[in-house]
Amino acid sequence: MGDKMKNSLSEKKLVLDNRxxxxxxxxxxxxxxxxxxxxKIKYGKSxxxxxxxxxxxxxASGEFMNEVLNQQCRIDLAKKSSKIAGIIVTKAxxxxxxxxx
Amino acid sequence: xxxxxxxxxxxxxxxxxxxxxWRKIGGTYxxxxxxxxxxxxxxxxFRLVMAGGLTERHPLFSELASKGFVRNRLxxxxxxxxxxxxxxxxxxGPGLHILVMTLRCNHKCLYCQSSASGVGDKKTDMDLGTAxxxxxxxxxxxxxxxTIEFQGGEPLLNWEVLKGAVKYxxxxxxxxxxxxxxxxxxNFSLMTEEKADxxxxxxxxxCTSLDGPAALHDKNRLTPGGRSHSxxxxxxxxxxxxxxxxxxxxxxxxxxxxxxxxxxxxxxHKEIIDEYVRLGLEDVxxxxxxxxxxxxxxxxxxxxxxxxxxxxxxxxxxxxxxxNRRGVFIREKMAAMMLDKIxxxxxxxxxxxxxxxxxxxGQLAYNxxxxxxxxxxxxxxxxxxxxxxxxxxxxxxxxxKVMTSQATKGCVVASNLEAQPACARCAYKPxxxxxxxxxxxxxxxxxxxxxxxxxxxxxxGVFDTLFTLLKSPANxxxxxxxVTK
Numbered sequence: 001m002g003d004k005m006k007n008s009l010s011e012k013k014l015v016l017d018n019r020x021x022x023x024x025x026x027x028x029x030x031x032x033x034x035x036x037x038x039x040k041i042k043y044g045k046s047x048x049x050x051x052x053x054x055x056x057x058x059x060a061s062g063e064f065m066n067e068v069l070n071q072q073c074r075i076d077l078a079k080k081s082s083k084i085a086g087i088i089v090t091k092a093x094x095x096x097x098x099x100x101x
Numbered sequence: 102x103x104x105x106x107x108x109x110x111x112x113x114x115x116x117x118x119x120x121x122x123w124r125k126i127g128g129t130y131x132x133x134x135x136x137x138x139x140x141x142x143x144x145x146x147f148r149l150v151m152a153g154g155l156t157e158r159h160p161l162f163s164e165l166a167s168k169g170f171v172r173n174r175l176x177x178x179x180x181x182x183x184x185x186x187x188x189x190x191x192x193x194g195p196g197l198h199i200l201v202m203t204l205r206c207n208h209k210c211l212y213c214q215s216s217a218s219g220v221g222d223k224k225t226d227m228d229l230g231t232a233x234x235x236x237x238x239x240x241x242x243x244x245x246x247x248t249i250e251f252q253g254g255e256p257l258l259n260w261e262v263l264k265g266a267v268k269y270x271x272x273x274x275x276x277x278x279x280x281x282x283x284x285x286x287x288n289f290s291l292m293t294e295e296k297a298d299x300x301x302x303x304x305x306x307x308c309t310s311l312d313g314p315a316a317l318h319d320k321n322r323l324t325p326g327g328r329s330h331s332x333x334x335x336x337x338x339x340x341x342x343x344x345x346x347x348x349x350x351x352x353x354x355x356x357x358x359x360x361x362x363x364x365x366x367x368x369x370h371k372e373i374i375d376e377y378v379r380l381g382l383e384d385v386x387x388x389x390x391x392x393x394x395x396x397x398x399x400x401x402x403x404x405x406x407x408x409x410x411x412x413x414x415x416x417x418x419x420x421x422x423x424x425n426r427r428g429v430f431i432r433e434k435m436a437a438m439m440l441d442k443i444x445x446x447x448x449x450x451x452x453x454x455x456x457x458x459x460x461x462x463g464q465l466a467y468n469x470x471x472x473x474x475x476x477x478x479x480x481x482x483x484x485x486x487x488x489x490x491x492x493x494x495x496x497x498x499x500x501x502k503v504m505t506s507q508a509t510k511g512c513v514v515a516s517n518l519e520a521q522p523a524c525a526r527c528a529y530k531p532x533x534x535x536x537x538x539x540x541x542x543x544x545x546x547x548x549x550x551x552x553x554x555x556x557x558x559x560x561x562g563v564f565d566t567l568f569t570l571l572k573s574p575a576n577x578x579x580x581x582x583x584v585t586k
Contacts, residue, residue, distance in 0.1 A: 032546040070550040073522035085519040088191070089457065092513055096194040096462035097504040098243035 012061040014050040016068060023048050025072035032067050036060065117172040118153040119165070124528035131568055136183040137446045137531045138168035141572065183446045187531070190448050190455060190463060197452065197464035198239035198249050199477050202227050202256035202263050204469060204484075208288055209323040210310075211363060211403050212396040226259045227469040232266040234495045235467040240273050241500035247274070248282040251305075252477075257291040267303050284308060286359075288322070288329060289336035297339065304351050307340055309333050311358035311382075313366060313373035321363050333358075337380050358382055362389055362413065363403045370417040378424065378431055386434035387417050389559055393542045394481030407555045411562030418566060425579045432583040436567055440584045442532045443567070452476070454534035454560070456519070460512035461492055461504065471495040473503055475512050478538040490538060512537045515547035523551035529564045 016026055026048045030039045037060045038053040052061045078085070121132045130147040133139045142150060142161070149155055155162060155171060166174040190196075204225035206213070227235075239247055249270050256263055267283060274281035283305040300307065312318040315330040322329040340356035347353055358377065360366075366373060377385045389410050392400045405413075421431050441449040452459025460475035467473060471494050474480040479490025490512075493503040503509065515537045518524040524535065539556050540549025551557050570576040 032544075036545060066553060067550060070522065070548075070552075074520065074548065077522045077525055078520060081519045081525060085517050088519060089513050089517055091191050092457050092462050093504065093510065095192050095243065096509075097501055098194060098241075 010054055012052050012054050014052065014061060014065065016048045016050065018044075018046055018048065021048065021068050021072050022075060025068050025075055026050060028071040028074075029064060029067040032071075033060070033064055039064070118151055119170040119172055121151075121170055122526060122528045122530055123147070123151075126565055126569060131528050132170060133528045133531055134169050134180075135531055136169055136180045137187050137442060138170070138183075139443065139568070140165060140168055140170060187442055187446050187448055188456075190450075190459075193245075194243040195239075195459075195461065195463055195465050196242070196244040196246055196248055196450070197459070198235070198242075198247060199464065199466045200227065200232065200235050200249060200251050200266065201253060201467060201469050201480065202232075202251050202259040202266075203254040205258045206253060206255045206288075207258065207290060207324060208255065208329060210361075211321050211323070211399065212361060212390055220258065225254070225469050227262055227467075227471075229262050229265045231469070231471045231495065232262050233269050234471060236266060236270045236273055238467070238473075238495045238500060239270075239465070240277055240279065244279075246280040246282065248284060250284040250286060252286040255288055255291065256285060257287050257296065260291075260296065264299060267299075267305060271303060282306070286310075288333060290324065290329065290332040292332075292336045292339075297336075297343075301340075301343060301353050302351055304354070306354040307356045309337065309356065309358050310361065311337070311376065311380075312361055312363070313369060314376045317365060317369055317372070320365055321361065334380060337382070341381050356382075357384060359386055360388060362387060362410065364405050365403070367405060367409060367413050370413055371420055374417060374420055374424070374431065378429055383430055384432055384434045384437070385417070385421070387414055388435070389556075391478065391536075391539055391542075391556070393478050393538060394485050397485075397542060407558030407562060410559050411566070414563060415566050418570070422570070422576055422579055425582075426575075435563060436580070437583045439532055439563065439567055440580055443571070444581055444584055453536060454532065456517060456530070456534055457513040458516035458534050458536055460490075460516065460537060461506075461509040462513060465492075465503075467495065473498070475508055476538065478536070479508075482538060482542060489541065511547050515540070515549075521548070521551055523557070529561065532564065533560055 023043050026041060030041050030050065033039055037055060040051040042049040050064065052064055054060050121134050124131045128144065130142045131139060132142060146161060150165065150170065155165065162171065165171050169175055169180050205220050205222060207220050236249065239249060251263055251266065270281060270283060283303065285300060285305050286308045289309050310322065311333055312321045318330040318333070319327050337356050337358065344353045344355045360373065374385055390396055390404060392404055396403065418433055418436060421433055424431050438449040438451040439454070441447045448455070452463045455463070460479065464476055465473055466477045466480040468480055472491055473493045473495060474483055475490045475492055482489065483491055490508055492506040492508045514520065516535050518530050518533065518535065521535060524530055524533070527533070535549065535551065536556060537547040540554065541547050544550050544554065571580060
């Protein structure tokens with residue numbers, strides 16, 4: 001996946017290549033994880049770094065990577081489908097609000 | 102010149118790759134498209150079609166062309182008409198309005214938060230002023246058909262206000278000219294002849310909870326005397342009898358029941374369905390339990406994963422088909438709603454499986470104090486102390502403000518399948534929907550992470566089962582009857 005991990009006792013460092021994972025995707029994933037575990041993020045020219053507290057039970061760093069991938073896929077999809085997605089959302093909201101279309 | 106002629110010939114005979122979604126089930130491929138059409142293809146044909154190599158001479162050409170899978174033979178009028186019919190809700194606004202008459206309940210069901218509010222604690226009762234204001238608010242919806250569902254807690258614990266709300270809603274329907282449907286969801290334990298008469302005369306449809314035979318039902322739905330099942334059954338029989346004797350003055354609806362599948366239900370599909378048949382009920386809604394609100398805390402005790410539910414669902418459906426073959430009409434409600442989309446290209450009004458989901462734009466939940474939530478699930482999250490899905494209050498906020506609130510917009514955007522990476526290319530996109538409340542509760546964001554989402558696994562299991570059953574002409578005949586009744 002183009003990322004490297006370094007282990008410490010309870011913290012993992014993830015290096016996320018900017019060519020694959022945009023800083024925006026990393027930030028969104030960190031937001032989703034904000035209530036779950038401690039995360040520190042550092043943005044660099046070619047990669048972002050995430051320092052994650054892995055709890056004794058669970059695999060927070062692995063799940064965080066899944067979430068970064070999820071967010072990146074969302075961003076990529078939005079570039080292709082934002083027009084149709086926008087039409088559906090606008091139609092649904094305007095109709096519900098009783099606005100004439 | 103010769104090359105150009107050859108290229109033109111290929112253009113005429115080959116169709117180009119279709120705009121289709123697909124899924125491999127067993128050894129065959131299911132193809133679907135946005136208008137809702139589907140087709141099955143073997144490995145060889147699938148490769149040919151997806152490579153855009155289908156020619157007019159191919160035996161599948163006319164079927165695939167008529168279903169919109171041949172790029173240069175698209176009937177745009179048909180595609181647009183089917184899409185519009187299936188997604189008619191996009192033009193309508195909220196039709197379902199859930200009024201929580203009280204949070205009190207005389208049951209302590211394993212999976213419900215209502216038991217948290219004691220029977221004597223009337224501070225969580227809706228007062229008449231709030232009920233009337235809630236009805237007024239519901240009639241602000243541009244939808245020409247308004248359904249008001251009274252629930253709780255146990256709504257019959259707040260009977261006088263419920264009665265007042267029914268009368269007021271009828272008045273409002275008359276003055277606005279809107280079509281009004283009224284529904285009551287009750288455990289029936291506090292039902293009396295007098296209450297029943299009032300409800301029937303006001304054309305309130307009646308729905309109760311029935312989790313199966315007595316031992317199972319009473320294990321899920323605890324009462325001090327352990328009489329939940331017998332009370333429920335007594336009144337189901339009563340309302341069945343009344344609906345059998347229609348009167349000219351008003352319509353008497355058949356009673357219906359909702360099944361909540363807990364871990365204890367999983368090995369008992371036959372007994373549950375037999376109980377429904379015994380009571381003359383024609384629909385069993387095999388509803389999965391969601392780890393939302395109070396049920397989330399107890400998930401280890403009463404919950405299950407998507408695979409376990411899929412197994413239960415398949416066995417239940419299989420048994421119902423067997424009964425239908427023996428001449429007993431019994432249908433599974435979720436299947437019927439999905440089949441309405443798959444076979445009839447219709448919107449069955451199933452708010453949990455649409456794009457975007459029904460949160461706020463299809464339904465509103467009115468708490469006892471007038472607080473408004475995107476849906477009942479959102480209200481349950483609120484009850485646990487997180488008001489993310491609260492979108493206003495009937496006394497303080499205008500209808501327009503509620504419909505344009507951040508939570509409303511957030512739910513609509515997050516449940517748009519065109520913007521969900523896994524859903525946008527899923528074969529079940531034309532029929533499915535995601536739930537932002539579930540995503541938030543289980544995965545920490547309105548968007549969720551669909552490939553790792555158990556609700557997605559659960560719906561995929563349901564769709565796999567339905568499409569596989571539709572391949573058999575004998576099963577398809579029964580399933581089609583479920584949606585032509």
